[in-house]
Amino acid sequence: MIETMRWFGPNDPVSLMDIRQAGCTGVVSALHQIPVGEVWQVNDILERINIIQAENEQFTPLTWDVVESLPVHEDIKKGLPSREKYISNYQESLRNLAQCGIRTVCYNFMPVLDWSRTNLNYQMPDGSLALRFVWEDFAIFDLHILKRPNAVNDYTTEVQESAKKKFESMSQEEINTLKNTALLGLPGSEEAFELDKFQGLLDNYKHIGDAELRQNLYYFIQQIAPIAEELGINLCIHPDDPPKPLLGLPRVVSTENDLAQLMQAYHHPANGITFCTGSLGVREDNDLPQIIRRFGNRIHFIHLRSTTREDNPLNFHEADHLTGDVDMYAVIKALVLEEKRRKQSGEPIFNIPMRPDHGHQMLDDLQEREANRKTYPGYSAIGRLKGLAELRGLALGIIRSLEEPSK
Structure with a gap:
């Protein structure tokens, strides 16, 4: 190769x-x-x-x-x-x-x-940092940060409940980190999507x-x-x-x-x-x-x-x-x-x-x-x-x- x-x-x-x-x-x-x-x-x-x-x-x-x-x-x-x-x-x-x-x-x-990832700095057992995706954390972003209409339809009741509980325990810094991670733009771009405009981009695909x-x-x-x-x-x-x-x-x-x-x-x-x-x-x-x-x-x-x-x-x-x-x-x-x-x-x-x-x-x-x-x-x-x-x-x-x- x-x-x-x-x-x-x-x-x-x-x-x-x-x-x-x-x-x-x-x-x-x-x-x-x-x-x-x-x-x-x-x-x-x-x-x-x-x-x-x-x-x-x-x-x-x-x-x-x-x-x-x-x-x-x-x-x-x-x-x-x-x-x-x-x-x-x-x-x-x-x-x-x-x-x-x-x-x-x-x-x-x-x-x-x-x-898409939910954590850019997941610590491995040897101390190095890896990328990670956690479905519950993505649900937190979707349900409680973005608050996408009808998002509940994409998650089981168990995930909804655990996401709500975890979100309520998160600090504002943790919420901001998750938001910024989920809204990352294209690789190579230093710009992320803006939360207040992001739902409009999703709405363009509703049909x-x-x-x-x-x-x-x-x-x-x-x-x-x-x-x-x-x-x-x-x-x-x-x-x-x-x-x-x-x-x-x-x-x-x-x-x-x-x-x-x-x-x-x-x-x-x-x-x-x-x-x-x-x-x-x-x-x-x-x-x-x-x-x-x-x-x-x-x-x-x-x-x-x-x-x-x-x-x-x-x-x-x-x-x-x-x-x-x-x-x-x-x-x-x-x-x-x-x-x-x-x-x-x-x-x-x-x-x-x-x-x-x-x-x-x-x-x-x-x-x-x-x-x-x-x-x-x-x-x-x-x-x-x-x-x-x-x-x-x-x-x-x-x-x-x-x-x-x-x-």
């Missing part, structure tokens, strides 16, 4: 030199400064490429291998007439990216919110259910995948995170069956998948190696991380990369075999870009946190470095075991 790390641009406290010294050859980045829906212009793309590839040229070069993400405008997700303008802009951005030599573009189709959102997704992919196919770009959708409906909003990229329906909507490898073991792995009914075997030729980008489902399976936290509920050995073996298949089939590009997804805050990253050196949640340097080292070693062992005859 091509080893990469996500880099949020010049303001990211994790530097390109950090990524280079981690042993990566590639960078995953995006133009977060451009408002969602506007065209990514060639000059802006080239500026980012030049920063990535030209900085400290005397050292090992880096390349911009994957765009993550080229975000989809909400009007497209809602199926509004104005979506045609934003689809046209999206197509133009793809043309400009292809002109600049970038061929892998990740996106997601989660309404309003991107990934959009599961079937309507799927229809809007398939319409979108049918408009952009032919352009991507023509340009030689691999589109790869990121699964929902967490992979379940939230806040009354449907989520339609959570299971193997969801992926199968999307792949059928435009039957060409240009319509592909970002295989995220953390997002898909939260659901016990997702067989990750099976998904790789079924959709191997559609996997264009890989996120490797693990999660641990807690006593309540709706709760999870992000584990070390080789522990938790994801069988990382089986996952990487299936990915190595897919790359081997591509090579044997004569495909010119057979290695898939991979990044160690998220990572615990640990060691010096904890000291930098105390000094308010702000990193994006999950994207501190040392936790990802540790994860990459573990994943690299596991992959090497699997590759060697497949190459050598058994003794």
Whole structure:
């Protein structure tokens, strides 16, 4: 696999030199400064490429291998007439990216919110800090902070009662922390949603259910995948995170069956998948190696991380990369075999870009946190470095075991 790390641009406290010294050859980045829906212009793309590839040229070069993400405008997700303008802009951005030599573009189709957590600083037994999602805490935000109409319909009586009891015991500081965590914006953005405006964003989806959102997704992919196919770009959708409906909003990229329906909507490898073991792995009914075997030729980008489902399976936290509920050995073996298949089939590009997804805050990253050196949640340097080292070693062992005859 091509080893990469996500880099949020010049303001990211994790530097390109950090990524280079981690042993990566590639960078995953995006133009977060451009408002969602506007065209990514060639000059802006080239500026980012030049920063990535030209900085400290005397050292090992880096390349911009994957765009993550080229975000989809909400009007497209809602199926509004104005979506045609934003689809046209999206197509133009793809043309400009292809002109600049970038061929892998990740996106997601989660309404309003991107990934969601309720705790960004969950302390692990070793003292490091992880990301966590607790269903009861999310219910507190939904029922008692946001006070969404009809939210009670989404929670059992038991959860409603425990959420109410816990909310009444929380300090104002704890309430504010939960609110700010739940309202985080897109990764790479320093802006969160405003509570007094957030309900209005949800209301825009009150007539959009599961079937309507799927229809809007398939319409979108049918408009952009032919352009991507023509340009030689691999589109790869990121699964929902967490992979379940939230806040009354449907989520339609959570299971193997969801992926199968999307792949059928435009039957060409240009319509592909970002295989995220953390997002898909939260659901016990997702067989990750099976998904790789079924959709191997559609996997264009890989996120490797693990999660641990807690006593309540709706709760999870992000584990070390080789522990938790994801069988990382089986996952990487299936990915190595897919790359081997591509090579044997004569495909010119057979290695898939991979990044160690998220990572615990640990060691010096904890000291930098105390000094308010702000990193994006999950994207501190040392936790990802540790994860990459573990994943690299596991992959090497699997590759060697497949190459050598058994003794």
